[in-house]
Amino acid sequence: xxxxxxxxxxxxxxxxxxxGVLQRTxxxxxxxxxxxxxxxxxxxxxxxxxxxxGKSTVGRTIIRxxxxxxxxxxxxxxxxxxxxKSELRKLRPKMQMVFQDPFSSLNPRLRIxxxxxxxxxxxxxxxxxxxxxxxxxxxxMCGLASYHIDRYPHEFSGGQRQxxxxxxxxxxxxxxxxxDEPVSSLxxxxxxxxxxxxxxxxQQKGLTYLFISHDLSVVxxxxxxVAVMYLGNIVEMASRDELFDHPLHPYTQAxxxxxxxxxxxxxxxxxxxxxxxxxxxxxxxxxxFHTRCPFAKDICKExxxxxxxxxxxxxxxxxxx
Amino acid sequence: xxxxxxxxxxxxxxxxxxxxxVKAVNDVSFSIRExxxxxxxxxxxxGKSVTALSLMRLIQxxxxxxxxxxxxxxxxxxxxxxxAEMRRIRGNEIGMIFQEPMTSLNPVLTIxxxxxxxxxxxxxxxxxxxxxxxxxxxxxVGIPRAEQIMTSYPHELSGGMRQRIMIAMAISCDPKLLIxxxxxxxxxxxxxxxxxxxxxxxxxEKKMALMLITHDLGIVAEMADYVVVMYAGKVIEExxxxxxxxxxxxxxxxxxxxxxxxxxxRQERLYTIPGQVPNPIDLGDFxxxxxxxxxxxxxxxxxxxPFVADENGHKVACWLYEGxxxx
Numbered sequence: 001x002x003x004x005x006x007x008x009x010x011x012x013x014x015x016x017x018x019x020g021v022l023q024r025t026x027x028x029x030x031x032x033x034x035x036x037x038x039x040x041x042x043x044x045x046x047x048x049x050x051x052x053x054g055k056s057t058v059g060r061t062i063i064r065x066x067x068x069x070x071x072x073x074x075x076x077x078x079x080x081x082x083x084x085k086s087e088l089r090k091l092r093p094k095m096q097m098v099f100q101d102p103f104s105s106l107n108p109r110l111r112i113x114x115x116x117x118x119x120x121x122x123x124x125x126x127x128x129x130x131x132x133x134x135x136x137x138x139x140x141m142c143g144l145a146s147y148h149i150d151r152y153p154h155e156f157s158g159g160q161r162q163x164x165x166x167x168x169x170x171x172x173x174x175x176x177x178x179x180d181e182p183v184s185s186l187x188x189x190x191x192x193x194x195x196x197x198x199x200x201x202x203q204q205k206g207l208t209y210l211f212i213s214h215d216l217s218v219v220x221x222x223x224x225x226v227a228v229m230y231l232g233n234i235v236e237m238a239s240r241d242e243l244f245d246h247p248l249h250p251y252t253q254a255x256x257x258x259x260x261x262x263x264x265x266x267x268x269x270x271x272x273x274x275x276x277x278x279x280x281x282x283x284x285x286x287x288x289f290h291t292r293c294p295f296a297k298d299i300c301k302e303x304x305x306x307x308x309x310x311x312x313x314x315x316x317x318x319x320x321x
Numbered sequence: 322x323x324x325x326x327x328x329x330x331x332x333x334x335x336x337x338x339x340x341x342x343v344k345a346v347n348d349v350s351f352s353i354r355e356x357x358x359x360x361x362x363x364x365x366x367x368g369k370s371v372t373a374l375s376l377m378r379l380i381q382x383x384x385x386x387x388x389x390x391x392x393x394x395x396x397x398x399x400x401x402x403x404x405a406e407m408r409r410i411r412g413n414e415i416g417m418i419f420q421e422p423m424t425s426l427n428p429v430l431t432i433x434x435x436x437x438x439x440x441x442x443x444x445x446x447x448x449x450x451x452x453x454x455x456x457x458x459x460x461x462v463g464i465p466r467a468e469q470i471m472t473s474y475p476h477e478l479s480g481g482m483r484q485r486i487m488i489a490m491a492i493s494c495d496p497k498l499l500i501x502x503x504x505x506x507x508x509x510x511x512x513x514x515x516x517x518x519x520x521x522x523x524x525x526e527k528k529m530a531l532m533l534i535t536h537d538l539g540i541v542a543e544m545a546d547y548v549v550v551m552y553a554g555k556v557i558e559e560x561x562x563x564x565x566x567x568x569x570x571x572x573x574x575x576x577x578x579x580x581x582x583x584x585x586x587r588q589e590r591l592y593t594i595p596g597q598v599p600n601p602i603d604l605g606d607f608x609x610x611x612x613x614x615x616x617x618x619x620x621x622x623x624x625x626x627p628f629v630a631d632e633n634g635h636k637v638a639c640w641l642y643e644g645x646x647x648x
Contacts, residue, residue, distance in 0.1 A: 189577065192581070220584055259584050262539045
């Protein structure tokens, strides 16, 4: 077992809801409501769940793009939410992020070379003379060409822009990258290229990934371990093989059965969940999933199920397991 | 054999942009039979949505223009109808739902108003009749508390509910054909499963034909009777669904099937189709897939492959299946 790079302990992130004439806080959206996990060096932990489950908020709070509400995040043992701004800044190059939308995450007026190189320069990690070489190296590593360096974002396709986004994170020589839906807006043929690129880079550089996605088939391909989130909590977490072969939580089972599989002869038992995801501002009591769970019992409406290890590092929060 | 409800015959829809002419739909022919689900599949920019919009005559002009071909809907050439005649077909005989349920509903009108409008317009119902029918429709698409929904505004509903309302609106006049353009792309998978289930049920009940546009091969396998694969404005392969998945012929179709990770089928490395979709402006007169294809031969870069059917009615446009080049 390798050492943990990231340890998340009972992390909470609430966003205030303001209302009334004085814009007082009238409630909280509990986007992340107590999640704990570790990410080991060199592995890919995936966070899956539907919109509004808090997976992106976890990703952003871990690298302190958001301040936490409660709990702790340790990066190589350093509690990053207790660091001073200047100390955090020194750590920033080690923790990077790649965003979903390669169209809005690049400044349209900035040449690619400048966009990829600016952070290096800003952190004083390179001299002006070396900069161009470093940028070209990063671009080429991500499957782009050196002549792309003086072009503007609009000259690139979606897949190429995502490569630029990856180059921008990679050039800082990070140890940990949060990948927030990096292939969701891409077409299938391009998606496969980017996934392979991410996996190659991980191997070459020993990178550690937090992979945030709603697409279970991509998650199954890329992950070492998987955590399933629902309304701000992790409901199940296990190794990739264990989670996909023996899903225990009814929500995980429903998610897996809902994914369409490209085989017209396949007959499956599909669990169709009724209704919509409740609002995270006013989540149900007890087990948050009980309003949509086909197996809910009385106890589920009252008691919050404990998130526990049921053997071999397979964690689940469900009364029925 | 059921008769054709729609026939696209050599449809050409071009967009005239500053950089040049984009042949978004470039000589497309296929047909949809009564009560059948046809999936049109392809990646962004392949022309699948423009094909559907041409059928609805909703191509914005300029820059777009239908420059050639025919679209026969229920015996009439849609492209020859007057605007008034077309309005009687749109929303009445052909219903359409779009990807983004928020932008396709009017935010300042109640759900009730929007549901009743086509009923009063096309079916000449009174307000009272339309109200009752609207409530029936809301129940039909599986939304509880119909009366309350009638007086709600779109922003008060979730994405899945809005898509259900869009479907209710599209089927309100009992269309012969329902066009669904990426109806679940903006939705979560559990909601997607609900919507696909609903579409399948309604299609059976109403005996409609369904033209389903999607990029997701999983949805195709689940919904389609017949599949049309498009690439860069052209139909490159079409076949009944089982045949297509069992025996994909075109290297692009095969590549798509291999490149998509599938639940339960773990592999070390994903297959990739190299390169990207060609720039749609001023494409040459040869196979558009030739620069990405692993089987490219000289002829592929010189001549456009013909679109030919085999004995099973499986059609493909690829030189690998033609004459002297056949393997």
